[in-house]
Amino acid sequence: MEPTYDVVVVGAGNAALCAALAAREGVSSVLVLEKAPRERRGGNTYFTGAAFRFPYDSLDDIRRLIPDLSEAEAEAVDVGAYPASQMRDDLLRLSDGQADSELTGILVDGAYPTIVWMREQGVRWVLLYGRQAFEVDGRRRFWGGLVIEAVGGGAGLSDRLFELTEEAGVEVRYGCGATGLLKGGEAAISGVSLAGGEEISARAVVLACGGFEANGEMRKKHLGPDWEHAKVRGTEFNTGDGIRMALEAGAAPYGDWGSCHAVAWDLNAPLFGNRRIGDLYQKHSYPLGIIVNAHGDRFVDEGADFRNFTYVKYGREILKQPHRAAFQIFDAKVTHILRDEYRIAQATKASAETIGELADKLGIDRPGLERTVAAFNVAVQPGPFDPSRLDGKRTEGIEPPKSNWALPLDAPPYVAYAVTCGITFTFGGLRIDREARVLDRGGRPIAGLYAAGELVGSLFWGNYAGGSGLMAGSVFGRIAGRSAAREGLARAKMSF
Numbered sequence: 001m002e003p004t005y006d007v008v009v010v011g012a013g014n015a016a017l018c019a020a021l022a023a024r025e026g027v028s029s030v031l032v033l034e035k036a037p038r039e040r041r042g043g044n045t046y047f048t049g050a051a052f053r054f055p056y057d058s059l060d061d062i063r064r065l066i067p068d069l070s071e072a073e074a075e076a077v078d079v080g081a082y083p084a085s086q087m088r089d090d091l092l093r094l095s096d097g098q099a100d101s102e103l104t105g106i107l108v109d110g111a112y113p114t115i116v117w118m119r120e121q122g123v124r125w126v127l128l129y130g131r132q133a134f135e136v137d138g139r140r141r142f143w144g145g146l147v148i149e150a151v152g153g154g155a156g157l158s159d160r161l162f163e164l165t166e167e168a169g170v171e172v173r174y175g176c177g178a179t180g181l182l183k184g185g186e187a188a189i190s191g192v193s194l195a196g197g198e199e200i201s202a203r204a205v206v207l208a209c210g211g212f213e214a215n216g217e218m219r220k221k222h223l224g225p226d227w228e229h230a231k232v233r234g235t236e237f238n239t240g241d242g243i244r245m246a247l248e249a250g251a252a253p254y255g256d257w258g259s260c261h262a263v264a265w266d267l268n269a270p271l272f273g274n275r276r277i278g279d280l281y282q283k284h285s286y287p288l289g290i291i292v293n294a295h296g297d298r299f300v301d302e303g304a305d306f307r308n309f310t311y312v313k314y315g316r317e318i319l320k321q322p323h324r325a326a327f328q329i330f331d332a333k334v335t336h337i338l339r340d341e342y343r344i345a346q347a348t349k350a351s352a353e354t355i356g357e358l359a360d361k362l363g364i365d366r367p368g369l370e371r372t373v374a375a376f377n378v379a380v381q382p383g384p385f386d387p388s389r390l391d392g393k394r395t396e397g398i399e400p401p402k403s404n405w406a407l408p409l410d411a412p413p414y415v416a417y418a419v420t421c422g423i424t425f426t427f428g429g430l431r432i433d434r435e436a437r438v439l440d441r442g443g444r445p446i447a448g449l450y451a452a453g454e455l456v457g458s459l460f461w462g463n464y465a466g467g468s469g470l471m472a473g474s475v476f477g478r479i480a481g482r483s484a485a486r487e488g489l490a491r492a493k494m495s496f
Contacts, residue, residue: 005031006488007481008192008202010178010242011209013043015453015473017161019206020170021121022481027488030170031200033192035177035209035237040275042158043210044234044425044454045470047273050150050157051128052474053467054111055084062147065115065125077127078141084108087145091468094309095461098256103459106434107468110475118474122164124151130340134388141388144306146467154278178241181205181249181449189249189448203491204484207438208453208477211426212240213260214272222257222428226319231265233279233422236272242455246430249449252441255457257428261464262315265422267325267348280341283419284311287405288337288387289330290376293321296359296368298376303394303404308466319421326419327364332411337387348418358414377408425469429457436480450484452476
């Protein structure tokens with residue numbers, strides 16, 4: 001039977017839609033299958049802050065992406081530089097060298113060209129003022145290798161990619177969850193099966209439908225006890241279907257199946273992402289204060305590194321605390337520079353004139369918190385405070401230490417925010433090569449099968465650099481779409 005489509009893309013987040021756009025540049029018939037109904041479309045992308053990590057040499061590289069940036073705006077910012085060597089080092093450092101070095105290199109080398117391609121497609125960018133810049137000497141100084149976000153955040157990015165996909169002539173079908181991969185001659189993938197028994201034939205298939213973070217049973221099996229209780233930051237539709245389908249077709253499992261991307265998430269947030277709130281349940285200004293558990297004890301070094309490089313592993317640490325809860329505490333010296341997410345009405349918080357009263361309001365052990373804060377204040381060393389750099393303003397004589405941004409908690413009113421662990425996506429997945437072809441257990445490409453996004457294994461291992469997930473989705477989505485289109489054309493010629 002003649003294939004109905006040149007390329008079928010399973011999933012409809014950033015990686016999937018980048019794959020669809022890239023495939024459409026090479027072939028005429030591309031289908032996107034979205035498991036969710038239209039009103040809940042977009043995968044995890046919709047729930048992100050839409051920040052992208054990529055290397056750049058100067059403000060000129062950023063202005064290429066934001067051509068309408070005025071001279072006055074340009075003069076008022078300091079973006080510094082983020083060379084490719086630094087990005088590569090950050091990604092490999094955070095994985096303790098466990099991430100796939102070849103895939104890491106492809107991600108770093110492809111990041112800036114891909115972000116330019118997205119701009120050419122019609123995605124618009126703005127400077128990431130609210131989350132990645134502090135005012136220093138009258139200029140907004142950016143830090144941590146993140147400078148831009150998509151206009152409208154995750155919702156804006158998702159909606160714009162759908163607009164561009166549809167304008168490009170890509171067909172999108174909603175409420176179509178794929179259940180299996182079809183095989184044709186010589187074991188090549190020839191399409192997908194859907195719930196209800198429908199089969200869709202294709203010359204190439206791209207899997208870009210996320211990890212298994214919304215599957216409590218798989219979380220417990222692979223991540224361990226208590227992970228079935230974690231709140232899901234994003235979509236409820238990422239239940240590991242793409243990974244399962246590929247493994248059943250002979251694909252090799254790959255990467256860190258025992259770890260995941262996690263965040264500090266509001267204690268009373270719903271079990272799955274709220275499309276109206278988006279990513280604002282997260283609470284990531286913790287380097288400006290301290291984090292304690294219900295006993296009043298600190299359990300991490302809040303200033304070990306920029307929050308871009310610690311929030312994922314610290315989110316997981318919260319799950320280990322009593323009641324799977326933690327409390328971020330700040331005083332009046334820093335509340336004016338907390339991120340925007342701290343100002344939403346849905347935040348679980350309390351304020352008080354004394355530390356003891358604050359503990360009582362949130363159910364923290366009062367003597368424990370008072371002892372912790374007193375010891376912390378005594379341990380803080382003198383020195384200038386600068387949240388835009390690793391300032392070395394630290395504590396001495398307490399465990400865990402605070403290595404940067406250590407300010408005593410001594411300026412009431414005090415405020416605390418109650419958080420739990422929110423899971424974003426899982427790190428274990430499928431093995432791909434540099435052309436985004438899915439590999440079998442013998443390291444051989446499975447004909448007609450490609451993958452991109454959060455179901456790709458060994459891009460991240462144990463930890464994560466903020467903004468690299470969306471960037472990886474775009475880079476490998478583009479590669480997968482182009483590769484699938486080439487194979488689609490080649491198989492079309494063979495059929496004549």
